Amino acid sequence: MQVKEKQENRVVSQSFHFDGLASYATERDAIVAEDSNDPVHMVYGDKLAEKTALFLERFTGACLYAVKANPHPSVLKFLWERGVRKFEMASLREVEFISEMFPDAEMYFMHPVKSRKAIRFSFERGVRSFAYDSVDELRKIEEETEFATDLNLFLRIRVDQTASAHPLSGKFGATLNEAPLLLQRASKYCKSLGITFHVGSQCLDPQSYVTAITQLSNMLRQSGCVVDRLDVGGGFPVSYPGMQPAPLTTYFDAIHKALEDADLSALEILCEPGRALVAEGGGVAVRVEMRKGQMLYLNDGTYGSLFDAGVSAWPYPLDAIRVDGEGLDHELSAFKLYGPTCDSLDVMEGPYMLPDNIAEGDWIVFRHLGAYGYAMQTRFNGFYSDKTVAIG
Numbered sequence: 001m002q003v004k005e006k007q008e009n010r011v012v013s014q015s016f017h018f019d020g021l022a023s024y025a026t027e028r029d030a031i032v033a034e035d036s037n038d039p040v041h042m043v044y045g046d047k048l049a050e051k052t053a054l055f056l057e058r059f060t061g062a063c064l065y066a067v068k069a070n071p072h073p074s075v076l077k078f079l080w081e082r083g084v085r086k087f088e089m090a091s092l093r094e095v096e097f098i099s100e101m102f103p104d105a106e107m108y109f110m111h112p113v114k115s116r117k118a119i120r121f122s123f124e125r126g127v128r129s130f131a132y133d134s135v136d137e138l139r140k141i142e143e144e145t146e147f148a149t150d151l152n153l154f155l156r157i158r159v160d161q162t163a164s165a166h167p168l169s170g171k172f173g174a175t176l177n178e179a180p181l182l183l184q185r186a187s188k189y190c191k192s193l194g195i196t197f198h199v200g201s202q203c204l205d206p207q208s209y210v211t212a213i214t215q216l217s218n219m220l221r222q223s224g225c226v227v228d229r230l231d232v233g234g235g236f237p238v239s240y241p242g243m244q245p246a247p248l249t250t251y252f253d254a255i256h257k258a259l260e261d262a263d264l265s266a267l268e269i270l271c272e273p274g275r276a277l278v279a280e281g282g283g284v285a286v287r288v289e290m291r292k293g294q295m296l297y298l299n300d301g302t303y304g305s306l307f308d309a310g311v312s313a314w315p316y317p318l319d320a321i322r323v324d325g326e327g328l329d330h331e332l333s334a335f336k337l338y339g340p341t342c343d344s345l346d347v348m349e350g351p352y353m354l355p356d357n358i359a360e361g362d363w364i365v366f367r368h369l370g371a372y373g374y375a376m377q378t379r380f381n382g383f384y385s386d387k388t389v390a391i392g
Ligand SMILES: Cc1ncc(COP(=O)(O)O)c(C=O)c1O
Pocket: 066, 069, 088, 110, 111, 168, 198, 200, 201, 202, 233, 234, 235, 236, 272, 273, 274, 275, 276, 371
């Protein structure tokens, strides 16, 4: 058994406004007032503001927010109000709602495999920046934009992802050997030519970016290809239990130095953070519906916002909140968590350390779930939560 210091609710010094969201001083206040049957998503303006400022002020280059990490309209609006104007998008629907919400946004459609309809739709909505990783995708882009000459094309290159806790490897990206021909082919008609890569999500070693930049620079030198832009993608990490990466500024410094060393600093530089921009700015409070020994049955799970907790065994920081009755124990013990659906895949092995006397009706707050939480929910079995509140 472990003993935990008494949990205090998060207290923030400054309060932030989120359009369309009820706001509470503490998570406990939110849980009591909302009296929700569904999980309650929570957003923390102080953390979102801090990370946004860090990327906009300390990364030397453009910052595109990867919408997939958290497309909640109130979060998007909050980021916009703090200066985020560029968005990395993966689908027709993301293009649709970003273009409707922010008609002046700069939109980048960086999924390397797009449907023809999505390309045509986004071009009509003003998208001019597209990623590709094959001749076939390039042909689709050419045809669906009717051979437009004002496109910014980015070749997605496959790079080493072994330092990432959540690799995206194997699926997308041309090899360095394939790159020169693919760049030459696109350079014939585009307005600007770029390279993009993704080192994998939650990259725990800044050297991954350095290696990718060095390899790309060698490829460019050897092939004689010239590009205008370099997009270092997402992958920037967050501190989770058992994962304590270097500060984001260490990553930025490593990238800036690698660009200088490779003589690529004159290029237009971009990054596409998802997780690192919004993870700490959100969480979800879930209720214990049943306790059977060390097994807790919750109202959220792997088909909801806890996909990564179950399928990827991601270790989130947790806090338990008891609304009524005697307090929660300081002593912690190990629990296995179950989601609400009928599927036996809906399980989170953990072990999760929670107060020894946790019981039906108590709430558990999963922190650092502002990325890939709300965004991952399905409606399987009718379990879903649209309830989002602001804390602080
Ligand atoms: C093309 C692209 N850009 C950016 C991101 C965001 O990555 P992360 O959340 O690791 O920052 C992703 C994530 O899948 C992606 O596929």
